[in-house]
Amino acid sequence: MVLGTTSGAGKSWLTTALCRWYSNQGLKVAPFKAQNMSNNARVVPGPGGTGADAGGFGAWGEIGSAQYFQALAARAVPEVRMNPLLLKPEADTKSQVVLMGQVSAELTALPWRGRSERVWPQIAAALDALRAENDVVVIEGAGSPAEINLHASDIVNMRVARHSDARCLLVTDIDRGGAFAHLYGTWALLPEDERALIHGFVLNKFRGDASLLAPAPQMLQDLTGVPTVATIPMQWHHGLPEEDGVFDDRSTAAGAVQTTVAVIAYPRISNLDEFQPLKNVPGVRLQWVRSPADLAALGAADWVVLPGSKATASDLAWLRAQGLDGAIATHAARGGRVLGVCGGLQMLGEALIDTDGIDGNAPGLGLLPLVTAFARDKTVRLTHTCWGTLAGAWSALSGVEVSGYEIHHGQTAQHPAMAAGGDVAREVMPRLAWTNAAGNVLGVYLHGLFEDTAVLHALFGTRALTLDSVFDGLARSADACFAPGVLAALIARPAPGTTPAAA
Template sequence: MVLGTTSGAGKSWLTTALCRWYSNQGFKVAPFKAQNMSNNARVVAGLQGGEGEVGSAQYFQALAARAEPEVRMNPLLLKPEADTRSQVVLLGQVNQALTEMPWRGRSEHVWPAIAQALDDLRADHDVVVIEGAGSPAEINLHASDIVNMRVARHAQADCLLVSDIDRGGAFAHLFGTWALLPEDERALIKGFVLNKFRGDASLLAPAPEMLQDLTGVPTVAVIPMLWEHGLPEEDGVFDDRSRGAAGAVHTRIAVLAYPRISNLDEFQPLKNVPGVRLQWARTPAEVQGVDWIILPGSKATAADLAWLRAQGLDQAVAEHAARGGRVLGVCGGLQMLGEALIDTHGIDGNAPGLGLLPLVTAFAPDKTVRHAQSRFGAAQGAWSALADCPVQGYEIHHGQTAQHPAMAAAGDVARELIPGLAWQNAAGNVLGLYLHGLFEDARVLQALFGAQARTLEQVFQGLGEGIDRYFDPAWRAAAQAEARAPR
């Protein structure tokens, strides 16, 4: 199990790397995270042959493990809709009763499903690599914990505790976290990991030895700062230093980073395309001079649209489109580009749209969650490179979008490039689609840029090789021996 002293310490990255490393040793591997709070989700195999949602991190971890992603790998997903409210997804499906239940009262209701999912994965695999959440030493949450030490105790997992040394205070973070745990839980901590280190590792001495004298726990790895490791960020916008685009830049793309942005991880491939400069934008000044503006998905479309207007970004997008600049809306972004959002069920909210596509969206109580593959129709103008291009991805949305009838009667009709999934304006420079994962399709990147990004397989292999490079050989040998031990 991988635990962290803080959010952002590197748990997801390290869990993904360990999944590939164990798989490289020939083991059958699965990832697991009991509860993930994220608006970055993927469509995966559900129970009894259906489909459901899990956090994107567990999806990528499963691919790194060479396993089919499935809902047992992240049995509880919380999708924030506001600062004090989240949609609850249990075993891949929205659970309205749990969504309405007080947070502290929810734990005992969901624990049986979490424990069963973990037990089933352990029975089916040689190794399960578990990711914790936040810090295991949040003493105000310990009694209702269902994601950190309760999981560790249930599985009797060997735990690594990782700290972000670039923030400063890493040894205090490690010692303080260890010290706040009860003695039986301290005994599960088998190694400390220093992540995001910059400098001469020899200068760390004698701190690791002193920490081991205090805790009995060795520091088993020092991982350097890896700005461009290639793995999508799970919960935060990328750092400026990780934007890639080495050499000459031919395309500048701004992604509008509204408060409830979702599925931001799908833009990682754009960071990896040579000559593409990707940046997040929260002000009109940050979209000046760009070639593309992307309106990404949103977990609260009407609220994020109001935020966009408050920043003056609505006018900036309209001016960019009027100049012929490319605009792309994905899922919630597509809904914003239309004429209106209509919500008669209290799902998201009513709002006028940006008016760049003659479409209207009505929110439905049932959520569409499915994989999709299709082919673009006769795309024209700025997006003509996509004409007849095959594409695959996934849908996660409550909205149902269609041509605005009154505008159609007046002759303003959107060009439907994929039935029910993609539309283009008459000028050809504004494109909206429900399909997530567009840029993860190599055929799309080739069509748009004439180039390819580093593949996920290459990224995962690099992460796995990093375990051999940065972890103590004695720890690696012990980890392999433990995985091969009879059950």
């Protein structure tokens, strides 16, 4: 199990690397995270692993994107047991609760601490099943295991570790400063029986001469009995999508900038990980934008992207409050490319209509003659389709086959009154994508466009790093950074007459 002293310490990165490393040893591997809080989600087979029926509909479910990528790294089929509980923040004090891949209105309405005992049996059953079916399960924790205000209702960190008697690594971000205090403080706040499960400390994101760390690792081991088993250097270009963070110029693709892509970073942005392949394309600069000044600082941005949103009406109000609506309209009027994905597509239309209290009513940006009606039923599915004929800025996509996924409440259609007046959106993917008459504004429900190699090649004439090459690079990094024998020892069977924690 990979635990962290804080959020952002590197748990997801390390878990993914270990999934591929153990898979490379010829083992059957699966990832697991009991509870993830993220608006980055993927569509996977639901309970029973049935997936869609022949018509394309069926028991699809959602899991956090991090576990999806970890499953691919493990060479396993991603499925809902790998992340049985997903919390999707809709506001500062509210999250949609997804249990075993399905939205639960009942659990969403419960207070935070009231959920744990309700969901623990399904979490434990999912973990037990994965352990029974695999040689290795690599478990990711959440936040810090030493959140003493949450310890009694914990269902993601040490309760999971105790249930599975997991051998735990505790990773910290040394670039933040205070790494040894973070490690010692986390260890010291754990009960003694839980301390015994910590088998190694990991220093992540280190910059400089590792010899200068001495004598701190030995001093820490003298205090805790736990060795520091790895020092991982800072890696700006590892190629793995960030789980929830944003990126800056240090993590964009190297080389001369040929295309600048500005992504609007509203508060409830979702599925930002789908833009990672653009960061891996030579010559593409990807930049988050939160104000007209940010957009102006880029000069003439080639693209403006409105990504997905977990709270479309709220994020649209935020966008207007920043003055970005005018900046986007000006960019479009000048012929600049505008792309809206899922919630971004909904914002590009004339209106959001919500009669069931799902998301909210709002006027749209008016860049596409469309109207979106929110529905209680959520569309969650994988989709394989083909682009129709596109004119103008996005014409390179014409006829290209594409695979992706849908996660949305709203359903979008042509605005009837505007159609009667002659303003008709061009449907370039049945019920999924539309452009304006000029062809420079494109809205699409399909997530994962830039993970499709055919789409990347059509737009940029190149191919980004494959995920397999990214995963293999992570595994090589882990192998080089860990002390010899540590990774093998973490999964070694205990000697007869010993407990796993003592082995």
